[in-house]
Amino acid sequence: MKIVNVKxxxxxxxxxxxxxxxxxxxxxxxxxxxxxxxxxxxxYIPGSSLKGKMRSLLEWHIGVVGIGDGSPFHSKLLNNxxxxxxxxxxxxxxxxxLFGNGKTDDKFDEIIPITRINVGDCSLVEVEDQKVxxxxxxxxxxxxxxxxxxxxQTERVPAGVKFDFDIRIKVLDEDSEDELIxxxxxxxxxxxxxxxxxxxxxxxxxVKFHISE
Numbered sequence: 390m391k392i393v394n395v396k397x398x399x400x401x402x403x404x405x406x407x408x409x410x411x412x413x414x415x416x417x418x419x420x421x422x423x424x425x426x427x428x429x430x431x432x433y434i435p436g437s438s439l440k441g442k443m444r445s446l447l448e449w450h451i452g453v454v455g456i457g458d459g460s461p462f463h464s465k466l467l468n469n470x471x472x473x474x475x476x477x478x479x480x481x482x483x484x485x486x487l488f489g490n491g492k493t494d495d496k497f498d499e500i501i502p503i504t505r506i507n508v509g510d511c512s513l514v515e516v517e518d519q520k521v522x523x524x525x526x527x528x529x530x531x532x533x534x535x536x537x538x539x540x541x542q543t544e545r546v547p548a549g550v551k552f553d554f555d556i557r558i559k560v561l562d563e564d565s566e567d568e569l570i571x572x573x574x575x576x577x578x579x580x581x582x583x584x585x586x587x588x589x590x591x592x593x594x595x596v597k598f599h600i601s602e
Contacts, residue, residue: 393566395556395573397600399434399511399585404525404545405594407438407586421543423522432521432546434511434585439554442585443508443576444488450579451480463491483568487558505559505569511552522545527591545593554598574600 407424423432444461448454453462456469472478489504503590513521524542556573560566577598584594 390562391560391566393558393560393570394602395554395558395570396553396602398514399552399554400597400599401546401548401550401552402595402597403548403592404523405434405550405586405596406543406545406588407432407434421541423544423546431513431515431600433513434552434554436510438586439489439511439580440506440508442583444484446579446583447484447488447572447576450575451477453486454483461488461491466591479568480572483565483572486564487499487569487572498569503559503561505561505564506573507557507559509555509557511554513532514551514553519550521546521550525542543588 401406405423406421425434448462451590452471453466455534456466456471462481462484467478467481472481484552487504487506506568515521525545527541527543530536558566558569560569577600581595581597583589585596586594588594
């Protein structure tokens with residue numbers, strides 16, 4: 390087995406909101422805060438958020454979303470006729486190798502014994518005097534009167550902020566290292582053309598991946 394590291398930075402091109410729980414209610418405070426490290430009180434990008442977004446978009450990209458029951462793609466769906474196409478079958482198997490199988494099938498347990506990808510939390514790249522949080526007011530516009538109602542504050546990490554990412558890929562003897570790394574890069578490209586975090590339809594979460602290693 391070989392472990393490959395893919396490292397770099399995620400640059401925010403627009404404000405990013407990944408929500409975090411808050412056990413206190415502050416009068417006049419932010420209604421919808423971002424997730425922050427409990428020790429440093431600095432925002433970060435959870436590895437689960439990055440991994441989940443990559444997997445979801447890759448499933449749409451490969452074309453396997455419509456054949457399931459709404460749950461993540463799994464090996465029991467490989468009996469579908471769309472996988473008579475060898476190239477599509479190979480893509481689907483690589484996706485399961487990378488992100489895990491969920492619903493095991495004895496027929497494929499030897500091919501997909503372990504999840505290959507490990508996505509760490511993305512830590513903030515701190516720059517002196519750089520703001521890492523902003524409060525954005527949002528409201529609903531009455532279509533007839535044009536007046537605003539239901540004002541609320543959403544916290545975002547502003548554009549220009551960067552986060553370090555560190556992804557590790559286990560490559561087993563039967564795997565193609567190039568194919569697995571290419572799929573990760575494809576996941577990056579799909580996120581760049583979509584968004585990360587919440588409220589993407591409002592322009593939030595546009596990012597750029599910079600691979601350094």
